[in-house]
Amino acid sequence: MRILLTTDLYKPAINGAVTSTVSLKKSLEDLGHEVRVLTLADNGYINKTEHIYAVSSVNANKIYPGARVTLFSDRAIMHNIMDWRPNLIHTQSEFSTFRMAKKIAHYLDIPIVHTYHTIYEDYTHYFSPSKITGRKIVSLLTKRVLSDVEAVIAPTQKVDNILENYGVTQPISVIPTGIQLERFQNPISSEERQAIRAEYGIPEDTFLLISLGRLGKEKNIEEILSFLSFIKQKVHFLIVGDGPNRENLINKVDKLGLNDYVHFAGMVSPLEVAKYYQVSDLFVCSSTSETQGLTYIEALASGIPALCRADESIENVIINGQNGYQYHHFKDFEAGLYALMLNKDLYTKMANESTKFVAQFYSSQAFGRQVEMVYEQAMESYHNQQLLEMQK
Template sequence: MKILITSEWYSPVINGVVTSIINLKKELQHLGHDVRILTLSNQKKSFRQNEVTYISSLGIGKIYPGARITLSTNDKYLDELIAWQPDVIHTQCEFSTFRLAKYIAKHCGAPIIHTYHTVYEDYTHYFSPNRKWGKAMVAVFTKKVLKHATYVIAPTDKVQSLLKGYGVTQEISVIPTGIYLHQFTKKIQNRTKQQLRQQLGLSPNQRLLLFVGRLAKEKNLEEIIRYFARLNRQNLVLLIVGGGPHRHSLENYANKKNISDRVIFTGMVSPERIATYYQIGDAFVSASNSETQGLTYIEALASGLPAICREDPCLDNVIVNERNGWQYSSYEDFKEKLQWLISDKEVWQQFSKNAVESAVRNFSSTAFAQNIESIYFQAIKEHPKNHDSLPNFNQSSLNS
């Protein structure tokens, strides 16, 4: 099967959407499919690099940091993709690349499958002065975009319910995003972990709370910093891994709380090194309610790191209370659970073991790709275009 995946973001950008696409591409290729990527170039020219087509674009960072847009469909690289004749187009974003996907689908007759990654109503502060108006705009926009998709994929029940509330009438399948887990489940050598702790200036007796993710307002990191300050435990350090537009504000906030000596901002860390950061931690922490699933939560669990995170429906099948961590609802709740976790070695070890087991059982990239593949075949089967090659290239032959 020829599969075109489209996204505003792709490598070398590091975020949850890109991680999901990279893992999906790799697993679909293992299943025998021909997979190509269509994304936006970070410059005013288009080019192709191996299986990835980059379309020229312009930066619109004033709307959202790092955002880009393209307007023209008059591009030889788009013509190449049309000539390639994809059997299915899997869109991952709702803006420029979705419009390009529609253009390609119109010319080659392929169905569009769309994964809804982002809860935009949590990002209304970027484009609307009024949250209520912003949510209404998101609902109208989302419904208008998704009417062009044959199937919609939601990573959690939370997102499925949200889309139904917007009035989306397309069939919505809930498929948790899968992760290539080996790099996280593989045990890092103690020497490597000790070297990282030394580089970060950590003493042997200091315990470590870890956040990994984009530093943006919607991540609600102020709450974690505020709670951390209230704990007032001198042997506890908060390590914030990632970059983003809100970093300077967070650094100022930590300084205001007089804890800047115990809060470490690392900036961006390469994917090849991130597993070591997880494995030196004592607990993964997050206060975000803007996640559709939260891939860093799963990475943390796969690394054996128990999680203590703000209660959120998207985490109901990810963080299981009293098994691999807790979902907290208040400072008192956060303090109590953290104290129990880091003060009892046996509890921590059991939670760590449970964390790895739950991640491997529920979020492997192989199972994710197989579930996505079944949606592709169903969409092709129901689409008006006649796929003469499909009877000789089906799921049973691939999985036999």
């Protein structure tokens, strides 16, 4: 099958949608499919080696570091894709490249499958002072966008429930994103571990928490900073990523007197991400805006337990007492942190369970096969509709 993946963000940007798209491309190629990616970049190009089409665009860094947008298509790239004649388009974004995908699908008369990666109602503070109004706008726009696709993939049951509440009528399949396990299970040397810790002034023997992702208001990192200010036995906290809330977080760290314990790494190369998990002891997250929580999966695959705010998106991912803890308030957070810091046997058991759990439920192979089944169903449904229309 010839499959075109479209996404407004792609490597070297880092977020859940990018990670999912990269993993999906490799998984589908391993299954024998021919896969190409249509994305955005500073300047348009065609990379024949990696099968990437990039359309020239402008940055939208106020929304996300590395984010891009364009109102135009690239005629040469569009013609190249049309000549290739994909059998199906799988869209990963709802904006610039989605518009291009609709043009290609209409011209070639092929179906679109869409993965809904982002819960936009959690981001309405960026464009609407009213959360209720913002949610109504998101609901209407989501229904409108998804009316143009044949099938929808939701990374978690939480996303499925949200889309059904919006009134989306397209068939929805819940498929957790799989990851390339080998990237996170290839251990780094003790010298590399020491070097990365030393770069940020983190003592080798200290217990290190890590958070990785976009530094946006909706990620609620302020909560973890506040909790750490109350913890009597001090730990270090490495924040990997960038975003519009970075300066506020830096000011919060200063105000709480945590400058010696909290370290901002900024954006790191996707090739280096696995190393940052492995130099850490515990993954923490206080966000309730996640659709799939890929960073949770990556952390567990790296062999470190997780301590995260309870949320529907991770109810089957972070299992209390098995691979980490979900917390509802400070006392939960404190208890989970101390349990893992002070009980080495418990920590080792959970670290081992973390890697086993991910290998069982979140492999890229299982991910690719499940998505492949959605493609087959979407193509069959699309062609059946065409036959019905021809018989009218």
